[in-house]
Amino acid sequence: MTEQRKWRIAVIPGDGIGQEVVHEGLRVLEQMSETSGGQFSFSFDFFPWGCQYYLENGRMMAEDGLQTLQGYDAIYFGAVGWPGVPDHVSLWGLRLAICQGFDQWANTRPVRFLPGIQSRLNHPNLESLDWIVVRENSEGEYAGLGGRNLQGRGPGKEVAIQSALFTEEGCERIIRYAFELARTRKRKKVTSVTKSNAQQYGMVLWDEVFARVRKEYPDVETEQVLVDAMAAQFVLKPERLDVVVASNLFADILSDLGSALAGSLGIAASANINVERRYPSMFEPVHGSAPDIAGKGIANPIGAIGSAALMLDHLGLHTESQQLLQAIDATTREGKLTPDLGGTCTTAEVTDALLSNLKQIQNSVPSV
Numbered sequence: 103m104t105e106q107r108k109w110r111i112a113v114i115p116g117d118g119i120g121q122e123v124v125h126e127g128l129r130v131l132e133q134m135s136e137t138s139g140g141q142f143s144f145s146f147d148f149f150p151w152g153c154q155y156y157l158e159n160g161r162m163m164a165e166d167g168l169q170t171l172q173g174y175d176a177i178y179f180g181a182v183g184w185p186g187v188p189d190h191v192s193l194w195g196l197r198l199a200i201c202q203g204f205d206q207w208a209n210t211r212p213v214r215f216l217p218g219i220q221s222r223l224n225h226p227n228l229e230s231l232d233w234i235v236v237r238e239n240s241e242g243e244y245a246g247l248g249g250r251n252l253q254g255r256g257p258g259k260e261v262a263i264q265s266a267l268f269t270e271e272g273c274e275r276i277i278r279y280a281f282e283l284a285r286t287r288k289r290k291k292v293t294s295v296t297k298s299n300a301q302q303y304g305m306v307l308w309d310e311v312f313a314r315v316r317k318e319y320p321d322v323e324t325e326q327v328l329v330d331a332m333a334a335q336f337v338l339k340p341e342r343l344d345v346v347v348a349s350n351l352f353a354d355i356l357s358d359l360g361s362a363l364a365g366s367l368g369i370a371a372s373a374n375i376n377v378e379r380r381y382p383s384m385f386e387p388v389h390g391s392a393p394d395i396a397g398k399g400i401a402n403p404i405g406a407i408g409s410a411a412l413m414l415d416h417l418g419l420h421t422e423s424q425q426l427l428q429a430i431d432a433t434t435r436e437g438k439l440t441p442d443l444g445g446t447c448t449t450a451e452v453t454d455a456l457l458s459n460l461k462q463i464q465n466s467v468p469s470v
């Protein structure tokens with residue numbers, strides 16, 4: 103464990119089911135701190151930012167929001183987006199403002215096939231599947247470069263340009279991150295995903311950087327695949343996957359596919375990392391605010407709780423992070439599932455079961 107024992111966490115539940123699942127993640131973190139016997143603790147400060155805040159204040163977060171968040175050890179985030187506020191306004195005003203403002207350039211999204219969950223894949227060895235999507239999180243198609251013009255020419259004449267930004271530095275740091283991550287894993291393989299046959303500037307640059315960096319990692323197997331073929335590989339040859347690195351947009355889409363194949367978007371966790379630790383990193387479930395089920399008490403808390411496990415790992419609580427992942431596995435294994443996974447449990451019932459599994463796991467570990 104690291105020296106630091108008390109962490110200040112900024113909590114932004116955001117919109118819709120973000121509120122519900124973050125509440126569950128906090129229950130887990132609170133129990134962990136209580137059962138640590140004073141070894142570590144968290145203090146949580148809540149920020150009411152999101153679409154309701156926008157409707158009341160004309161902005162998604164406080165004007166000095168980034169300055170305020172800067173002082174925290176980590177950010178625990180729910181979801182953003184709600185009918186009545188255009189999606190691009192809510193996304194850019196909150197999630198992207200934080201990810202880009204804090205240069206959280208590495209977005210890791212593990213795809214885990216959990217026991218007791220019916221996968222959409224017909225695969226003989228589902229529990230052996232385990233891959234992680236590494237999303238470039240600072241530029242690419244999300245650079246926000248472009249504009250709309252020529253409205254003055256009259257109806258039907260408008261033009262919109264949306265440019266993707268690929269910098270050599272941006273490509274290199276995320277590709278290197280993927281290689282370093284692969285080195286910590288059993289399979290030690292990095293698959294780089296682009297569409298460089300069609301995107302002949304930015305993605306060719308990405309491919310060239312990948313070809314250069316891979317030479318420094320002769321111990322890591324590599325593969326370069328076009329995004330369309332990669333989508334097929336997710337479904338048809340998932341055992342070939344280990345670390346999959348891709349641009350902002352491609353990795354977003356592929357990671358949704360991965361978690362849907364694993365059973366539901368509700369189980370997918372993610373970490374937005376400022377690798378240099380100049381700024382706080384942010385941990386959030388991959389899923390959005392899900393207005394269709396918000397307020398019903400049936401949202402799946404596993405994505406948010408898994409994100410809390412990623413946060414623990416980032417803070418140096420590696421054993422606790424592993425224990426939490428084991429508790430997630432134990433809970434799905436015993437069939438404590440929300441309706442998105444074919445179960446009948448409420449959000450709170452899944453967390454109740456998980457908290458009790460976590461206690462058992464912690465008690466079975468001899469203390470040192």
Ligand code: GGG
Nearest residue numbers: 180181182386387388389390
């Ligand atoms: N917790 C993730 C979240 O709220 N996502 C909302 C969303 O629409 N994200 C799109 C993106 O970040 O690419």
